[in-house]
Amino acid sequence: xxxxxxxxxxxxxxxxxxxxxxxxxxxxxxxxxxxxxxxxxxxxxxxxxxxxxxxxxxxxxxxxxxxxxxxxxxxxxxxxxxxxxxxxxxxxxxxxxxxxxxxxxxxxxxxxxxxxxxxxxxxxxxxxxxxxxxxxxxxxxxxxxxxxxxxxxxxxxxxxxxxxxxxxxxxxxxxxxxxxxxxxxxxxxxxxxxxxxxxxxxxx
Amino acid sequence: xxxxxxxxxxxxxxxxxxxxxxxxxxxxxxxxxxxxxxxxxxxxxxxxxxxxxxxxxxxxxxxxxxxxxxxxxxxxxxxxxxxxxxxxxxxxxxxxxxxxxxxxxxxxxxxxxxxxxxxxxxxxxxxxxxxxxxxxxxxxxxxxxxxxxxxxxxxxxxxxxxxxxxxxxxxxxxxxxxxxxxxxxxxxxxxxxxxxxxxxxxxxxxxxxxxxxxxxxxxxxxxxxxxxxxxxxxxxxxxxxxxxxxxxxxxxxxxxxxxxxxxxxxxxxxxxxxxxxxxxxxxxxxxxxxxxxxxxxxxxxxxxxxxxxxxxxxxxxxxxxxxxxxxxxxxxxxxxxxxxxxxxxxxxxxxxxxxxxxxxxxxxxxxxxxxxxxxxxxxxxxxxxxxxxxxxxxxxxxxxxxxxxxxxxxxx
Numbered sequence: 189x190x191x192x193x194x195x196x197x198x199x200x201x202x203x204x205x206x207x208x209x210x211x212x213x214x215x216x217x218x219x220x221x222x223x224x225x226x227x228x229x230x231x232x233x234x235x236x237x238x239x240x241x242x243x244x245x246x247x248x249x250x251x252x253x254x255x256x257x258x259x260x261x262x263x264x265x266x267x268x269x270x271x272x273x274x275x276x277x278x279x280x281x282x283x284x285x286x287x288x289x290x291x292x293x294x295x296x297x298x299x300x301x302x303x304x305x306x307x308x309x310x311x312x313x314x315x316x317x318x319x320x321x322x323x324x325x326x327x328x329x330x331x332x333x334x335x336x337x338x339x340x341x342x343x344x345x346x347x348x349x350x351x352x353x354x355x356x357x358x359x360x361x362x363x364x365x366x367x368x369x370x371x372x373x374x375x376x377x378x379x380x381x382x383x384x385x386x387x388x389x390x391x392x
Numbered sequence: 393x394x395x396x397x398x399x400x401x402x403x404x405x406x407x408x409x410x411x412x413x414x415x416x417x418x419x420x421x422x423x424x425x426x427x428x429x430x431x432x433x434x435x436x437x438x439x440x441x442x443x444x445x446x447x448x449x450x451x452x453x454x455x456x457x458x459x460x461x462x463x464x465x466x467x468x469x470x471x472x473x474x475x476x477x478x479x480x481x482x483x484x485x486x487x488x489x490x491x492x493x494x495x496x497x498x499x500x501x502x503x504x505x506x507x508x509x510x511x512x513x514x515x516x517x518x519x520x521x522x523x524x525x526x527x528x529x530x531x532x533x534x535x536x537x538x539x540x541x542x543x544x545x546x547x548x549x550x551x552x553x554x555x556x557x558x559x560x561x562x563x564x565x566x567x568x569x570x571x572x573x574x575x576x577x578x579x580x581x582x583x584x585x586x587x588x589x590x591x592x593x594x595x596x597x598x599x600x601x602x603x604x605x606x607x608x609x610x611x612x613x614x615x616x617x618x619x620x621x622x623x624x625x626x627x628x629x630x631x632x633x634x635x636x637x638x639x640x641x642x643x644x645x646x647x648x649x650x651x652x653x654x655x656x657x658x659x660x661x662x663x664x665x666x667x668x669x670x671x672x673x674x675x676x677x678x679x680x681x682x683x684x685x686x687x688x689x690x691x692x693x694x695x696x697x698x699x700x701x702x703x704x705x706x707x708x709x710x711x712x713x714x715x716x717x718x719x720x721x722x723x724x725x726x727x728x729x730x731x732x733x734x735x736x737x738x739x740x741x742x743x744x745x746x747x748x749x750x751x752x753x754x755x756x757x758x759x760x761x762x763x764x765x766x767x768x769x770x771x772x773x774x775x776x777x778x779x780x781x782x783x784x785x786x787x788x789x790x791x792x793x794x795x796x797x798x799x800x801x802x803x804x
Contacts, residue, residue: 283698285438295429295438297466318430322470325432332607332631333663342607369700384700 215274217376225277225304225374226270229367229387235315236262240355242320242348258320258351261358265296265314265367267385271304277376278303279312284370284385286316288354289363291331293323323351365389419460421724421733423448424467424483425492431471432604433495436629436654436709440516441466442701443713444492446693450714451721458728462721469494473501480505490514490724490738492716496577499531506530510735512743514720516712518653519580523766524803530735532743534676534719534751534758535712536768538652539584539804541674542625544771544787545650546588549623549672552785553648557622568597568616568647570636571627572604578627581652583804585625597621606632613639616647623648626655634663641667648672658707661776671776672784676768677711678754679781685752690714715755722749756786764802 215221242258243249263286271277279302286294296316304310327335327347340346357363370385425444428437448464456462465486469475476498483491491506493499493515499522506513507530514532515522520539522531536544546567554565567589571578582599589596597619600612613636616624624640624647626633633655640647641664649671651660656673658680664671678684681691681703694706723742727733730741740762748757756770769790774781790797 292434292438293430295434295441295468297468299466319470319472322431322472325471326430326434328605329432329629329631330435332605332635336607343605369698371698371700373697382697382699386700 217273217275217277217379219379221273222376222379222381223272224381225272225279225372225383226268227282227370227372227383227385228268228270229385229389230266230268230311232361232365232389233264233266234261234358234361235264236260237359240320240352242324242351256321258322258324259355260320261318261355263316263318263358263365265316267312267314268309269302269304269312269372270309271306273376274306275376276303276305277374277381279310280373280375282312282314282370282372284314284367287366287368289366290334291327291350292368293326294318320351320355324348327351361390364392420463421457421460422463422465422486422488423490423492423720424465424479424486424488426467426469426476426479426483426494426498428471428494429468431469433471433629435631435659436657436707437471437494439705439707439709440494440713441468442694442698442706443690443710444717446690446697446710447714447717449697450689450693451717457721457724457733460728469498471495471497473497476501477505484509484511489733489735490720492720493517496580500576503528503531510739512720512723512735512738514716516716517577519577520584520766520801520804521580523764525763525765527803528765530739532719532760532765532767534715534755534767535653536674536676536756536771537766538581538627539801540766540768540789541652541676541771542581542585542627543588543789543801545625545652545672545674545773546585546592546594546623547787547789547792548771548773548785549648549650550592550594551787553672554622564593564595565623566597566619566621567594567623567625568600568619568621569625569627570600570602570609570612570633572632573599573601575604575628577654578604581627584801585627602626602628602632602636604628604632607635609636609639610643612636613643613645616645617643621645621647623650626651629654630657630659631663634660634668637664637667637671656774657709658781661779668776673774673776673781675708675772675774675781676755677708677715679708679774680706680710682754682781684754685750686714686718687711687753690753711753715751715753718751718753719743719758722746722751766802769797 238259245254245256282298294316298314335346336342340350367387372383374381427441452461467479490512493513496517499515499517518535518537520537522528651673653674661668723738727737727742743760744762747759756768758767760767771787773785775784
């Protein structure tokens, strides 16, 4: 009877020992040892491209309903997410504003959580869709004075001229794309760290 | 040994596993937010969206909804109405108990749907016709409505400025309205404004059609020269209001300006320059950084969660977003406490149980009833002078005209 009990007892001791060893060797995140992760813009891709066009609602489409439609631009922003800590951290949220030249056109978020292993670098790809119609309205309502100062003209004519330059030049990245006001929220065992980042593509 | 295994070690591991997973098991409440960070209203929509997320962090840090954390699903819809409808369906699939909406477009498009689905919709569209629960029972907001703002602004100018005018006592004061005729948002307060002006004995001049996209309004200003207005009411957004102020200044129109909230923020003096001096406007909440209860938290959370955005770029729209979130959170807490954290519960036991609620942020006391969703009776009027927005007057419309407030002015 005694001999038979040695096997389970030994198993329990080994498991408990391993459990306690693991607990003792993995550092616990603390305010003091929580190093700020680093977010860097790695590259920008024009993920999907439809050229430049704009139809007003006066134009009858072959199929479907008439409306004010502008060509979309789908850019993908690839970031390196580096975790300098000896324990994993969770990125809860990442957000940044995209500007074409000096015009803020889009603020993009990634709400999907991801774990970055200790000492490793993950990559995250965030798509930003630029809709020709919305970008036109954004320029008209908020960028009117700036367009005039830039010499693009006033009203819809100036805004269309600027949009066409961007949409046609996008495949060659003929204008600087700025990632600005970026922030990412990282968590580790109840601790929170917010990281700022920015970048330019193509690099200046 | 068998006894030891079952009596000690199994419970030990069970407890260890439970403790390990316990943080993931905390109860959450899902809330949707529909924001414009790319479209026609993104200049103000972005700051509002940032404020929504920061305020939700604050609510969660303060214990959430009676211990339950809020999980926020926040989406940009670029002011595209079809996308707003699509995102609304997603919110339903995510079992959101309430939605923090945005502008006139999405709010009006979704009003019948949220009423049918019984989902409270707290918007930043403050159109007076959203205040009648008979028509839009699940639409709510934490602000004075545009019509009441226009009435309050006209009254404040009439009380504070007109008596100092050289022609006071000799003739009627003259007012004209500048707004985009085709925009439901811009034109929503005009009927109430003219009603108020008539009631106070103004002479009303020709309306001027000012596009929301206008940066040159000389023809509209020249169109008013003959009428010689003493005051202009503006109901557009900031850029076109700034353009009108600039042109009125350069052409020597000589009128004062009163501006409804979306045309009156920290960017107005940046765009209008000297022409903004003396401009009066309605601000239902304090300006960013103003010394009012809870502003320290607004600033702290802006710095903590969006440290990459300079504080001078943050605006009243962040404060406005906090008012929406804190108001909704209070409604959810009340409904939860009553054991009814559902759409109807949040409406009845939450919002419609609020009476003279002090939220802070410079917001006047909040009251909703089952028959009246105008939560503010007091209009906060500011004046921009010497580089600052200064509190000028609080006009309590309900106290001053109780019969009209109760019987005539709701819903338009």
